[in-house]
Amino acid sequence: ITEVCGAKRVGYFGPAQFYIALKLIAAAQSGFPVRIESIKNELPLPRFMALKNDSEVRYGTPAELHGVKFQAPHASLEKNSYKRTDEGDKQQEPKSPPMSPICSPPASPSTYQRIPLTYGYGKSRSGLEQQHGAPYEVRHSTHQQDGPSSGNYGSKPALACSTLSRSLSAEREQPDSSAHYSDDPWRITEEQRDYYVNQFRSLQPDLNSFISGSVAKNFFTKSKLPIPELSHIWELSDVDCDGALTLPEFCAAFHLVVARKNGYQLPETLPETLLPDYLQAASLKPLRECTLFDSYSEPLPGSQPTRDFGRMEKTSAEEVPDNSAVIKDKSKDDKQALKVNTVVKAIPKEFQHLTVKTAAQEPNALKARPRSRSYSSTSIEDAMKKGEEPPTPPPRPQKSHSRASSLDLNKIFQQNTQAVRSGWLPPPPPALPPRPSVSQAEQVSEVELHPQMNRPPSPAEENSSAKKEVVLAQPPSKPARRKLRTEVQGLETPELSPTVNVTSSLPAAKPHLPVQKQSSKQKRAIQTAIRKNKEANAVLARLNSELQQQLKEVHKERIALETQLEQLRPVTVL
């Protein structure tokens, strides 16, 4: 079986190999000869001793990759009750140490249901029902295979399995937000998103505006979660800490509420898929499925923080609707993210996005990419062909495919200047020392107003100055900040060169050539990105100086008023 599925050839069990192996096991158990053709038959599930429930692996043809269907969890909550009609290729989590984690004990608090749908393909697919429960960190640790594995579909024979549309008796729903086979509970599916958006509309008709804190409080209190938990949810989702929820923040908060009600523990930090930038981009385009549950929080062990490529793409995509809220969001997201950021930066396999992201997103993206690369090494050729996404559902593949082309590069670079503003804010350290420096410079009594104003420029400065440092002893002066920015950019380029080496050291034999071609492309892209960054730097510096000017003027006004007051006072005393 090992030989047939190709593991021997490539030397390891990639997701595709694993699935084929499982299929072959099923075939063998049913008495069929162990051959590739035999897995084309409809096979019963392979039986494993450890399995508590049936698990089935489903394969898709290359053609079907486009029309891949998603099995959406049946999420029905008090608030939401709808069935998702997506369907996607589901695979068992490969490579998790034993098979048992795949079928978490039924005692798990939430059972994950998927109901497959069959489109007009003439084939029936088997749905993968899995139970995911409390040990979802284990599940998540296996997630990384999901994403890249789907990229291998194209190279594997198509299989049709009998569709199991069991509705498990314990139909406990989960707001698993994974749009497809990812079991990531923190990913918001399209249906969920629509629901959230409708709820948002009911509270606030203008989708681009905020929901105020009190309105949101009343709304979420209806969910009957305890106040400390709601408080924590708010803390997680209101990334710009302005006391109001934008649409993506609202979706994130709603999603967390839904998750909590279904028994999920709240994370310590906001999962990446719930970040407002991510959600905002996702609202523009279909969600990228990278099935990578990225969590920075310690409480979710085992979930290796592989960052979505989707996130990276998202940041480039969302530059268009860039606004100050996004800037704030990003800075805050990054702030949260940086808390656990200790990853060595390396280059991802998606070079075209890499270049933009390194320029635009600095530590976050850099940190994310190497991890995802390591997991998806097996499917790198496919991933590179398809863009970083694994096969996406019907509406999405076009986008993901178009990404793979250099077309995206151009699009990204056009947006880069805007992207730079929001995208290149690397996570400032939790302490945000540069911010005090800016606010110190202001020293206005209206503390509220100016910190808000200064957040856009100050995070921009923060990110650069704080990029490599955890603590800034002195508030950096303006020229120092510019210097730091350029330093940061300078750091990016040396960082990128090792990435080129890393890419060449990929295990897969195929990508060598494309890699080298990519690296030169990427270098050019990096240089362009650097130039754009410098321009953005200049813009921000100008903005900063303007704000400083305003500050001085306000100061003068205040002093004038104070002197007036002093003059008037002796009169009243008398």
Next chain:
Amino acid sequence: ARLGIICRPPQNYPLYIRSVPTENELKFHYTVHTSLDVVDEKISAMGKAMVDQRELYLGLLYPTEDYKVYGYVTNSKVKFVMVVDSSNTALRDNEIRSMFRKLHNSYTDIMCNPFYNPGDRIHSRAFDNMVNSMMMQVC
């Protein structure tokens, strides 16, 4: 080295207390409580002067035998008190200022949370994380 952080609203009950290391905590509480008097004194000494951010930082309240106490008060009269070991001479005034600023910022973030009632004890994890990281830097 010991570092303690307390916030107190005008009624002078603690919203948040954290000290590292945790022995002698009672003495530390006592120190902070007594230093509140000094804080109040400084505030009243400002008198009619407009309170701007520079004056929010009260500086070294008083040095005692083994520790120094720093104070900071916000515009809403929320007081932050930090107690540091005197042996920790590496801490400079600027650093203390920046630490207070961080505290203030985190506190305002907490305020933005509609589920937080002013006057409640602070249970925010983000605040905890920030304080922890600050204390790690110092100690």
